Amino acid sequence: EESPALASAKEVARALGIPFVIQDLSQAFGKLQASLVSSYLHGRTPNPCVLCNRLVKTGVLLEKALARGARGLATGHYVRVNREEGRLFQAAFLPRDQSYFLSWVPRERLRLLYCPLGERSKEEVRDLARREGWSWLLKRKESRELCFVSGTYRDILVSAGKGMGTPGEVVDLQGRVLGRHEGVGRFTVGQRKGLPPGEKPRYVVSLDPGRARVVVGDKEDLACKEALLAGLNLFREVPEGARLQGRIKVRSTSPGTPATLEILPGGRALARFHEPEWAVAPGQAAVLYQGEEVLASGILRKRLD
Incomplete structure (x- = not known):
């Protein structure tokens, strides 16, 4: 039976007069799911959306689109992108900002992303849809669950036959x-x-x-002053040993904590928080901001204090 999302995508393509193509990415999603299972069972807390945006959306899916002659990939993320320079910024409407989730996308892929919602609020987008005759799309419910499995991350473990460890x-x-x-x-x-x-x-x-x-x-035992990051993703040319100032978010909903990020060899970095950061979980993304701009991101490996 055809899913509501698939039926909706078909209708959008028909209304726009563009081809509708289905690509089988089950293998890519299978690898992503296996990575998540391994992380949970090894005591890490990965962010599925951060991984998916790098490995699937701007990875395999972008490659498929370019192979069909596309100039890039349009997404519904609330972010602002300077494609010429490969720079990433928070959305103009901060309550909808999703820059945290795109922070691990390599710079060269960012140049190929079109993110038209970054300058608008949710209500502005909905009003535009109504004016342009797309109000039927507004009936769809917003999803806050994992888009490639049913249920929660624990269901991933169960479906993979791994239990909880x-x-x-x-x-x-x-x-x-x-x-x-x-x-x-x-x-x-x-x-x-x-x-x-x-x-x-x-x-x-x-x-x-x-x-x-x-x-x-106790709660005070969760305070962290230093943490090691791996898989460093930089949006500027920065030499090893450089120390970048800004605020680091270790959760998408966090405003960020003032910090220094020291660039280490081997795609690693040392985060030094100027005030204690709470509940730093290995596996999560740590994202460095200067003002509205994302400078760097990496995956938390361990706390060092």
Whole structure:
């Protein structure tokens, strides 16, 4: 049975008078899903949208489009892009900004992206759709779930037949056993739900999948001053050893924390937060902003303090 999204895309293509082409990207999405499963089971908390935008949308899909003679790829992301210089900026309407999710797209691919919504608010886009006779599109519900699987990230583990990982111990920072858990895949740094009760709230401070341990502590134990990033993606020519100033977001909803990013060899970087950052989770994207511009991003590997 044809999905509503597919039917809607067909109708849009028909109305615009452009070809409608279906490309089988199941293999690419399969690799992405396998990567996510591996990350969860190794105690990391990946961001599926960040990975998908790099590996699938501006990876395999962009390659398919260029092979068919396209000049680039248009997306509905609320971001602003300077294609000539390969620079990425937050959306003009900040409540809809999605620059965090495109921050790991390589600069040379960014030059091929068309993002027409970046200068508009959501209401302006909806008003434009009504004026142009596209009001029927506004009936579609917005999706906030993973677009390539049904349900949550835990459903990815279940569907892959991996469960939640090996059951093990919940321990405090001194190694004292406080209880048991059903797998590290159920937890992320900063989480409270699912932990043994105590005299005061407990938080997941780190995950040790090698010993199947969930390490917990107090809220202040989540404060982080330094973290190592890998897979560094730069939007400017910056030499090794350079120190970039700005604010770093480790979550898409965060306003960002003042920080210095030191460029290291091997595509790595050291993030030094000028004030404590909370619940830094390995696997998440860390994105450096200067004002409205994205300067760099990388994947958090570990905290160093």
